Amino acid sequence: MILFILRGRQENGGTTAGKGTLAFASSSSLGRCLSRSRIYPEYHKKDLILHDGVKIGPAAVIAGADISYIRGSDLFFAAVVLLSDPDMQPLAEVHAVGRVSFPYIPGLLSFREGPVLLKAFENLQQVPDLVIFDGQGIAHPRGVGLAAHLGLFLDIPAIGCDKSRLCGEYRDPGPCPGDHEDLLYQGQVIGSVMRTKARVRPVFVSPGHLISLGRSREVTMRCCRGYRLPEPIRQAHLAVNRLRIASQ
DNA sequence: GCGACAG
DNA sequence: ATCTTGTCGC
Numbered sequence: 001m002i003l004f005i006l007r008g009r010q011e012n013g014g015t016t017a018g019k020g021t022l023a024f025a026s027s028s029s030l031g032r033c034l035s036r037s038r039i040y041p042e043y044h045k046k047d048l049i050l051h052d053g054v055k056i057g058p059a060a061v062i063a064g065a066d067i068s069y070i071r072g073s074d075l076f077f078a079a080v081v082l083l084s085d086p087d088m089q090p091l092a093e094v095h096a097v098g099r100v101s102f103p104y105i106p107g108l109l110s111f112r113e114g115p116v117l118l119k120a121f122e123n124l125q126q127v128p129d130l131v132i133f134d135g136q137g138i139a140h141p142r143g144v145g146l147a148a149h150l151g152l153f154l155d156i157p158a159i160g161c162d163k164s165r166l167c168g169e170y171r172d173p174g175p176c177p178g179d180h181e182d183l184l185y186q187g188q189v190i191g192s193v194m195r196t197k198a199r200v201r202p203v204f205v206s207p208g209h210l211i212s213l214g215r216s217r218e219v220t221m222r223c224c225r226g227y228r229l230p231e232p233i234r235q236a237h238l239a240v241n242r243l244r245i246a247s248q
Numbered sequence: 249g250c251g252a253c254a255g
Numbered sequence: 256a257t258c259t260t261g262t263c264g265c
Contacts, residue, residue: 067255071257104256106253113255113256135254145254166254199265204254 060085062223063128064232065120065150067113068240069100070248076100076113077247078120079239081232082128086222088231095243096120106166107141110149121154130157130211130219132232136166137208137216139183139191151209158208159216160191161233165204173202178221180205192217200228 062085069076075097082092096119102112113135136145137160144152145166151158168185170193177198183191183206191206194217207216223230229237 067256069255069256104255106255109254140254160254162254164254167252 060129061091061126062219062232063124063131064134064230064234064236065117065131066134066233066236066240067117068237068244070244074099074101075247076116077240077243078113078116079236079243080117080120080124080131081235081239082124082126083223083232083235085129088223088225090235092124092126093239094120094123095239096123097243097247109135110144110146113146114150114153117150118153128156130159131208132159132161132220132223132230133208134162134233134236136160136162136204137191137206139166139168139185139204139206141167141185143190145206145208147206147208155209157210159211159219160204160206160208161220161230162204163201163229165193175199177224178217180217189213194220196221196224196230197226197228203228 061082063080063082065078065080067076067078078096080094081090083089084091096116098116098119100112100116104112131151131154133147133150135147137147137158139145139160140148145160147158147160168183168190170183171181173179173181173193173195175195175198177195180192180194182189183193183204191204192213193202194205195202205216205220207213220230223232225231227234
């Protein structure tokens with residue numbers, strides 16, 4: 001087993017690898033994803049990669065990733081869906097299934113869900129310009145939530161869009177879609193609590209990798225189509241549940 | 249010791 | 256996250 005020492009360091013609102021404080025164990029899947037060229041043969045298309053301050057082009061591809069499993073079972077189902085931006089039309093869907101033994105520990109979710117998710121990413125034939133994860137970005141006690149962790153491994157711009165809070169304090173955002181409040185943790189703004197739809201609980205948005213908080217919100221809102229969750233996450237969620245049901 | 253705690 | 260029925264509301 002290899003240990004990677006990573007630290008989520010805020011830089012222009014995003015994260016970069018740095019010397020740091022948080023030790024992440026890598027499974028075989030995590031390790032394999034270190035060699036990106038093996039996963040994505042066409043990774044050289046750097047011009048498609050979004051960095052903060054650069055608008056996502058009309059031909060951009062946004063991915064959503066999620067996990068599902070059966071209670072009492074260690075079998076996990078992962079899916080990554082690719083949607084066109086801004087149309088949100090499905091372009092591709094890949095899966096992975098795997099046994100997971102790492103327990104759920106708040107703050108260490110990426111150890112549990114990361115390996116199977118990355119296994120699904122390996123099946124992609126196209127590099128997404130950005131990934132939205134069903135988890136926190138830098139809104140994490142150590143600054144490295146699932147979206148920040150996997151964004152770093154994949155080296156793709158990533159956003160964390162979660163349904164509930166891990167850490168930080170906030171006030172309820174306004175009632176209109178797009179309304180948002182800061183998520184504060186130890187005197188720092190680590191994310192936004194944003195209303196994506198009227199009369200539903202807000203979501204927790206935070207930068208994962210190579211993107212600012214403001215743009216994270218912007219992309220998240222642009223991906224919303226009348227539901228609480230942005231389409232990439234919603235479609236990924238539907239995909240993993242289809243996969244799980246089909247396996248029973 | 250107590251409360252909080254992504255999924 | 257999963258399990259689980261009905262039910263309230265647009």
